[in-house]
Amino acid sequence: MDKDSQVYKIRHSLAHVLADAVLELYPHAKCGSGPATEEGFFYGFDFSGGETPGEDDLKTIEKKMRHLLKQSVVPEQETITTEEALERFKESPYKVEILKEKGEKNNNEISVYTVGKFSDPCSGPHVAATKEINKKAFRLERIAGAYWKGDEKNPMLTRIYGLAFEDAEGLAEYDKMQKEAKERDHRKIGKELDLFTFSDLVGSGLPLFTPKGTLLRNLVVDKIYSIQEKYGYERVWIPHIAKKDLYKKSGHWEKFGEELFKVKGKTDVEFVMKPMNCPHHTQIYASKPRSYKDLPIRYTEATTNYRDEQPGELLGLSRVRSLTQDDGHVFCTMEQVENEVQNIIDVIRSFYTSLGMFNDETYWVSLSVRDQKLQDEYLGESSVWDTAENILEEVAKKENLNYKRIEGEAAFYGPKLDFMFKDAIGREWQLGTVQLDLNMPGRFGLEYTDKDGTKKTPVMIHRAIAGSLERFLSVIIEHFAGNFPLWLSPEQIRVIPVADTHTEYATQVFNELKAIGIRATMDDSSESMGKKIRVAKTDKLPYFVVVGDKEVEAKNVTLESRNGDSKQISLSELGNHLLAEIETKTI
Amino acid sequence: MDKDSQVYKIRHSLAHVLADAVLELYPHAKCGSGPATEEGFFYGFDFSGGETPGEDDLKTIEKKMRHLLKQSVVPEQETITTEEALERFKESPYKVEILKEKGEKNNNEISVYTVGKFSDPCSGPHVAATKEINKKAFRLERIAGAYWKGDEKNPMLTRIYGLAFEDAEGLAEYDKMQKEAKERDHRKIGKELDLFTFSDLVGSGLPLFTPKGTLLRNLVVDKIYSIQEKYGYERVWIPHIAKKDLYKKSGHWEKFGEELFKVKGKTDVEFVMKPMNCPHHTQIYASKPRSYKDLPIRYTEATTNYRDEQPGELLGLSRVRSLTQDDGHVFCTMEQVENEVQNIIDVIRSFYTSLGMFNDETYWVSLSVRDQKLQDEYLGESSVWDTAENILEEVAKKENLNYKRIEGEAAFYGPKLDFMFKDAIGREWQLGTVQLDLNMPGRFGLEYTDKDGTKKTPVMIHRAIAGSLERFLSVIIEHFAGNFPLWLSPEQIRVIPVADTHTEYATQVFNELKAIGIRATMDDSSESMGKKIRVAKTDKLPYFVVVGDKEVEAKNVTLESRNGDSKQISLSELGNHLLAEIETKTI
Numbered sequence A, B: 001m002d003k004d005s006q007v008y009k010i011r012h013s014l015a016h017v018l019a020d021a022v023l024e025l026y027p028h029a030k031c032g033s034g035p036a037t038e039e040g041f042f043y044g045f046d047f048s049g050g051e052t053p054g055e056d057d058l059k060t061i062e063k064k065m066r067h068l069l070k071q072s073v074v075p076e077q078e079t080i081t082t083e084e085a086l087e088r089f090k091e092s093p094y095k096v097e098i099l100k101e102k103g104e105k106n107n108n109e110i111s112v113y114t115v116g117k118f119s120d121p122c123s124g125p126h127v128a129a130t131k132e133i134n135k136k137a138f139r140l141e142r143i144a145g146a147y148w149k150g151d152e153k154n155p156m157l158t159r160i161y162g163l164a165f166e167d168a169e170g171l172a173e174y175d176k177m178q179k180e181a182k183e184r185d186h187r188k189i190g191k192e193l194d195l196f197t198f199s200d201l202v203g204s205g206l207p208l209f210t211p212k213g214t215l216l217r218n219l220v221v222d223k224i225y226s227i228q229e230k231y232g233y234e235r236v237w238i239p240h241i242a243k244k245d246l247y248k249k250s251g252h253w254e255k256f257g258e259e260l261f262k263v264k265g266k267t268d269v270e271f272v273m274k275p276m277n278c279p280h281h282t283q284i285y286a287s288k289p290r291s292y293k294d295l296p297i298r299y300t301e302a303t304t305n306y307r308d309e310q311p312g313e314l315l316g317l318s319r320v321r322s323l324t325q326d327d328g329h330v331f332c333t334m335e336q337v338e339n340e341v342q343n344i345i346d347v348i349r350s351f352y353t354s355l356g357m358f359n360d361e362t363y364w365v366s367l368s369v370r371d372q373k374l375q376d377e378y379l380g381e382s383s384v385w386d387t388a389e390n391i392l393e394e395v396a397k398k399e400n401l402n403y404k405r406i407e408g409e410a411a412f413y414g415p416k417l418d419f420m421f422k423d424a425i426g427r428e429w430q431l432g433t434v435q436l437d438l439n440m441p442g443r444f445g446l447e448y449t450d451k452d453g454t455k456k457t458p459v460m461i462h463r464a465i466a467g468s469l470e471r472f473l474s475v476i477i478e479h480f481a482g483n484f485p486l487w488l489s490p491e492q493i494r495v496i497p498v499a500d501t502h503t504e505y506a507t508q509v510f511n512e513l514k515a516i517g518i519r520a521t522m523d524d525s526s527e528s529m530g531k532k533i534r535v536a537k538t539d540k541l542p543y544f545v546v547v548g549d550k551e552v553e554a555k556n557v558t559l560e561s562r563n564g565d566s567k568q569i570s571l572s573e574l575g576n577h578l579l580a581e582i583e584t585k586t587i
Helices: A006-025 A055-070 A082-088 A093-105 A168-184 A186-192 A209-229 A244-250 A252-259 A276-286 A334-355 A373-378 A382-398 A470-478 A498-516 A531-540 A549-554 A571-584 B006-025 B055-070 B082-088 B093-105 B168-184 B186-192 B211-229 B244-250 B252-258 B278-285 B334-353 B372-377 B380-398 B469-480 B500-515 B529-538 B548-552 B572-583
Strands: A040-044 A076-081 A109-113 A118-121 A138-147 A156-164 A241-243 A263-265 A270-273 A297-306 A323-333 A361-369 A403-407 A415-420 A428-437 A459-468 A493-497 A520-522 A543-547 A556-561 A566-570 B040-046 B077-080 B110-117 B118-121 B136-148 B156-164 B241-243 B262-264 B270-273 B297-306 B322-332 B363-369 B404-406 B416-422 B429-436 B460-470 B492-499 B520-521 B543-547 B556-561 B568-569
Touching: A006 A040, A006 A055, A006 A109, A006 A138, A006 A156, A006 B241, A006 B322, A055 A138, A076 A082, A093 A118, A138 B262, A156 A168, A168 A470, A168 B372, A186 A470, A186 A493, A209 A297, A209 A323, A209 A334, A209 A459, A209 A571, A209 B040, A241 A244, A244 A252, A244 A270, A244 A276, A244 A297, A244 A459, A252 B334, A276 A459, A297 A556, A297 B492, A323 A334, A323 A470, A323 A531, A334 A382, A334 A415, A334 A428, A334 A459, A382 A415, A415 B556, A428 A470, A459 A470, A493 A498, A493 A531, A493 B110, A498 A520, A498 A543, A498 A549, A498 A571, A520 A549, A531 A543, A531 A556, A531 B077, A543 A549, A549 B297, A549 B529, A556 A571, A566 B082, A566 B529, B006 B118, B006 B136, B006 B156, B006 B372, B040 B136, B040 B322, B055 B077, B055 B136, B077 B082, B082 B110, B082 B278, B093 B110, B093 B118, B118 B548, B168 B186, B168 B278, B186 B469, B211 B270, B211 B297, B211 B322, B211 B460, B241 B244, B244 B270, B244 B278, B262 B568, B278 B297, B278 B322, B278 B460, B322 B334, B322 B469, B334 B380, B334 B416, B334 B429, B380 B416, B380 B429, B460 B469, B492 B500, B500 B520, B500 B548, B529 B543, B543 B548, B556 B572, B568 B572
Parallel strands: A361 A403, A493 A520, A493 A543, B363 B404, B492 B520, B492 B543
Antiparallel strands: A040 A156, A076 A109, A109 A118, A138 A156, A241 A270, A263 A270, A263 B262, A297 A323, A323 A459, A361 A415, A415 A428, A428 A459, A543 A556, A556 A566, B040 B156, B077 B110, B110 B118, B136 B156, B241 B270, B262 B270, B297 B322, B322 B460, B363 B416, B416 B429, B429 B460, B543 B556, B556 B568
16 A cells, blocks of 8 residues: 555554554553554554453444544654653553664664654654544454464454545445455355355365366366467376475475475375476476477466465465466477467466456556565576566567566566456456476476587476466456356356246257257256246356247247346347357356 | 186196206205196295205206106195194295194195195196196296295295196297287387376376376366266366365275375374265265255266375386276165166266277176175175165166176175276276265265155265276277277377478368367478388377378378378368267277
């Protein structure tokens, strides 16, 4: 968040007003710290010296804040020495800790802001006067425990969170979005549409996909495979474990050893569940001698990685222990990188266009390059990095990508393009990625024989289109609120005969749709028409057709869409109508 | 092997003649034991008291055997007491061990056979006289160490192996088959055709599939999916690990705990790499209430299991640590079993027909039922077993299966149909299987609500069409010697322009084939024609077409097949010709 924005100042000042209010009501409270957040503010207190407020007390605290805000106050700034500050704030061990750190960094100068009766070491900025705070645009929201500085060895403080915006509309919009997000929650929709499940016996963070959810997965993966096929990607297959040695060689063991699942059998060999696929794929490359004529070599595979996330961090499909990557690795020469990256961008563009998500307003690309000041932290020669970064920027320009150059966001092994997408309710997700790797091919001794007979090391490109499939599904389930585009709907259309006498014609409709590859179903159950139509709607089907006397006679169907449209269409046109929509429409 | 067959007697007598010869040449040898085998015989000796023969000495030993066989000898049988036998064979600690065991079992009576100068505790049978042994139909083959009784705590004996048949033709046929088997070895062909590889860093028994091998895997799996789709099978997806609790509940932990790969992360939770898929699939079934109207529910998934095989037992794709099952589970009522089993048989018949393997001469089915005498060892009520066994036998009859009822071969949880196939060189493999399970649904508390509102337990059917995909691939690579049927060939046809001037037309041919889904490639490299054609042949392509002046002018191609056929065919017919073969021909 921009620190100079008015909304930041409002939130920051409100954190101080909150502390002022809390200290009046709970004089024994010791202050931790209280910043602005993405949607408001919080302040953390140590209430261990007396009563600790609960959710029920938020109303009283908020009332006190509103009371303090009745009079407009001008936040006042002063600069004092660390010694003076330590003396002034000696009551709170947390402040003392912060002041010692700050003083060292800031040449023994401490900035202090006073808002009302409450003083706090703080470098601002704040509103010019508290009358700028719209009293209809904030409210206290919740109370939660959090370790001081996020470290579980420190004491647990009590954080009071508030929401705050510039105006009441901002707050109303946030509330609306929260309500929307709750209604779109992929765990809720996943259950309603029967897409996936969890089992206590299998374990948390390990989703099991039902037939409909598996179809959804496969439709995504197949779409990506089919788009990229023309660029020469070939599927490979690897097991989900490998010896620890593979990750020692790749460097992952040293960096991520703690996060890996360790596997032991009867023998002494130490195995690991794969946390990524690149090391395995290098071994397929390395399985025979390669010539410059063989390059680029492009492997692709949707395969599952395993990461030992803490149980408390797991969340539906968003954060899982078994995550399937739609992975791809290209081995090529530096001269070929430009063309390969261009092709990958084509695939990303084509895929997200099919979801209606690739518009300048809904995506941007982070061209993640080195932090020039920290060149030592990146592996590889600086001149090679320059070349690689330039190639990516050139391609981004040529492809008219909506990109920003972000310094310091490169991986330690190379620069990358990260594709960020906004969902239907404005949340941003990093999904596709293209990463140059100037390190791993060398570590694994990969080589090819060049035209002149010398051995050279190829460049490696890592790319993912959807990223982690589970996380991607959580994003698009929420983005579409379960109303998937026709091509992505596990069940595309349902045929509903009004009575038994219409079953024959309904079966004909159903068979004709199946014959051209439409995922049709038929509901010839004995339920009432009303019930059948209600079910078709709660199943979020793109279409259903009701077939009664009129339709049998006219040899047509009444095509009902989930957005309420309804039209007569002849049986012969129905299939083409659906096929055309599958081909062209994104939602 | 039938113990009363002449070939068994010949092999058994030869083992004795071998021992006779060895004792003459190596008087210090102590005899272990020496049975007939599937292709001959062996005898195990302890040579630790003196010189141990090596491969080079086999000729001398064989010569001695032939010398002994010059005179026809009549094997003589006598019955003595254990005490007498212990006295007579006291020189060999191995004989003493055997005699003690035998004596206890056989009422203190020991049968002894004497062939020439060599006596052995042995219950026969033997040839009537050694002149029945055809001296052109046996030879010593190899020498190898083996622990006494296969237990590594016992001393290592030296086994001398021989081959033996009734006549010289038998031996010649065996030699031919061995040569064929060596040429067809899937590890050799897998390397030549670049189908899969192993990496020391990944670990033994963990194959990595290259693009061509992955295509081969997927062609098999997709074929099975497409055949069974019409029977209502739906794909599901499960992670490759689960908590140990899942296998405690299923009973696998108790039975196979030792064979499982254990997985540990940061937390205390004990995970296991899945050794089978049924327990996971029960959890998808159990994820929501089921009604009789929902049954049968049919899940299918090609997914990988992990078993901790000993490194010494691993062999190419035949025996691996990561094995992918084309698994399927049906949950249904007992009344529905017959129809479901019939459908599964249809799928197996259709799949193996597409490989040309489903003929009465090349397959048979083991109807594996209980051993009536050991009813207590099987789980579930006897009457339910009777019903289940009868259903399987009824279906086998109705479907005209070439089946044999084999008592005692049922699984502990239910009877099954195991499909056995002979490969091109006569080796038999168990591949497809249909197993009724009367146990697991109850263990997991699976249920459905029946018409009358009561809760009932469904029957579960386990089924695999190819079995373990890796093992299946090893079988068909060897069966076809890499010359796969057109539908299963990763690369179906290659277009080879004679010179640069033919590239344009060659590209047209290539594009037209690609457009109709033929897996075509083009070899427009600068190699010589001879080289290109040789490569096409060693790549075992079903077809290649050479395109030169004549073809360009006539708008046709010369279609060369791997079996040497060659014919002119118009470009417009070429595609249909190939599509028709894909549809109908199996090889």
